[in-house]
Amino acid sequence: xxxxxxxxxxxxMGRSCVEKLRGLTEHLVAVDLVxxxxxxxxxxxxxxxxxxxxxxxxxxxxxxxxxxxxxxVAGISPTMADSRRIFDVDLVATQRLLDAFEPLxxxxxxxxxxxxxxxxxxxxxxxxxxxSVIDEPLAADFLxxxxxxxxxxxxxxGLAKRGVVRASARAAVRWxxxxxxxxxxxxxxxxxxxxxxxxxxxxxxxxMLEQVPxxxxxxxxxxxxxxxxxxxxxxxFVSGIDVLVDGALVPGMASAG
Ligand SMILES: NC(=O)c1ccc[n+]([C@@H]2O[C@H](COP(=O)([O-])OP(=O)(O)OC[C@H]3O[C@@H](n4cnc5c(N)ncnc54)[C@H](O)[C@@H]3O)[C@@H](O)[C@H]2O)c1
Numbered sequence: 331x332x333x334x335x336x337x338x339x340x341x342x343m344g345r346s347c348v349e350k351l352r353g354l355t356e357h358l359v360a361v362d363l364v365x366x367x368x369x370x371x372x373x374x375x376x377x378x379x380x381x382x383x384x385x386x387x388x389x390x391x392x393x394x395x396x397x398x399x400x401x402x403v404a405g406i407s408p409t410m411a412d413s414r415r416i417f418d419v420d421l422v423a424t425q426r427l428l429d430a431f432e433p434l435x436x437x438x439x440x441x442x443x444x445x446x447x448x449x450x451x452x453x454x455x456x457x458x459x460x461x462s463v464i465d466e467p468l469a470a471d472f473l474x475x476x477x478x479x480x481x482x483x484x485x486x487x488g489l490a491k492r493g494v495v496r497a498s499a500r501a502a503v504r505w506x507x508x509x510x511x512x513x514x515x516x517x518x519x520x521x522x523x524x525x526x527x528x529x530x531x532x533x534x535x536x537x538m539l540e541q542v543p544x545x546x547x548x549x550x551x552x553x554x555x556x557x558x559x560x561x562x563x564x565x566x567f568v569s570g571i572d573v574l575v576d577g578a579l580v581p582g583m584a585s586a587g
Contacts, residue, residue, distance in 0.1 A: 331356040331395035334561070335387070337378055337427070338404030340366045342522030343444065346554035347401040354561065355398045359391060362404070378404050378423040388430045397434035399561040400441040402427055407524050409531045413486030414477035417467070420490035421497070425467045428501040428512065437509030441501070442560045445494040445514040445572055450580050452488035464493035465500075484532075491516070495572045502570030511569035513560045518576025521547040541586050544577035 332355040338344030340362035348360055348368055360366040365373035374390065376383040391397055406419045424443050431441065463476055480486045498514035505512050519525055519539050525547065529535045539547065553575050559565055560573065574580060 332398040333357040333359060333391050333394045333396065334399035334401070335359045335361060335391060335397075336401045336403060337361045337376070338402075338444075339368065339371075339373075340364065342403075342524055343517065343520060343550045343553050343557075344401070344403035346550040347403055347557050350551070350554040350558035351399065351401065351561065354558070357394045359387075359394070361387060378402075378427060379419045381426060384423070384426050384430050388434065391431075392434055396436055397431060397439050399439070400427070400431055401557050401561065402441065402443045403557075405444055405446075405524075407528055408483040408487045409527055410524075411483065412477075413480050413483050414473055416483055416486045417476050417480075417490050417493075418473055420487065421464065421493040422467045422472065424494045425497045428497060429468070432501070432504060432508075435505050435508040435510035438563070438566075439505070439508070439510035440561045440565070441498070441505070441510075441512045442557045443494050443498045443512070443514045444557075445498070445516040446487070446491040447516055447518045447574070447576050447579060448484075448488035449491040449495050449516060449572070450574065451583075452485065452492060456492070460489065461492075461496070464489060465496055467493060467497065498572070499570045506569060511565070513565075513569060514572040515553070515557055515560065516572055516574045516576065517553045518542065518548050518574070518579045520550060520553055522550050538579065538583065541582040542577045542579045543582045546577070548575065548577055 334355040339360035502512040
């Protein structure tokens, strides 16, 4: 009885991933801060920034059956918290989940971790010194160090998601030796409660939306479909990459100057 897990399953793209992953496995575990009640799934309450809660989640998955898929979608955005909390939820938790699931990996297991368009926006300003800090998110002093260096929540979000891309690529190397795959997925501006909140509270987001060549927000289902592909056996040789699902916004911004 194989098992798939979706974090952030209560709403937005996580909720859409639950729908797109139906049928992949016998058990589908839907995780969020409050246990989601979704027909045909096992709902679990788990704050992904709580190491003990992650340990309990992994134990539960292990008891249900062979681990097949993890869609790690849970995250918070710049208008939701300060830089320290953003690094904790978006980056530290991702590293902890990838590490915690690693012993469960069997041939065919796969993970997709949600990064962001924001990782591409900060790429031109990448700083090797900061990269070396974000590449060790489980260091004892990580949150003190990084939140001292980066106080702007928007930059923290981009940097944390850059860390997610890099953590996923590193995990792909380790999981690969057990026959497992890891990729990250970078959504553009997507029509979810988070996407709407950022559009309402950050005027720059509306300017960016005007630069999307496809001329619209992305749908949560359009992103979840790509996540489901990355987790499927059709993607059996795709590992260690970040897939940008943004309606060509990144090249659109580059050409807008
Ligand atoms: N919406 C966008 O435009 C957009 C763009 C780029 C990247 N992303 C990323 O995509 C992912 C999904 O975004 P969304 O728009 O669906 O967000 P959302 O806010 O609509 O939903 C996120 C879900 O994650 C859950 N969550 C938050 N913190 C959690 C925690 N500590 N533990 C467990 N669950 C937690 C929330 O309760 C919520 O149900 C996030 O990682 C986000 O950073 C979103």
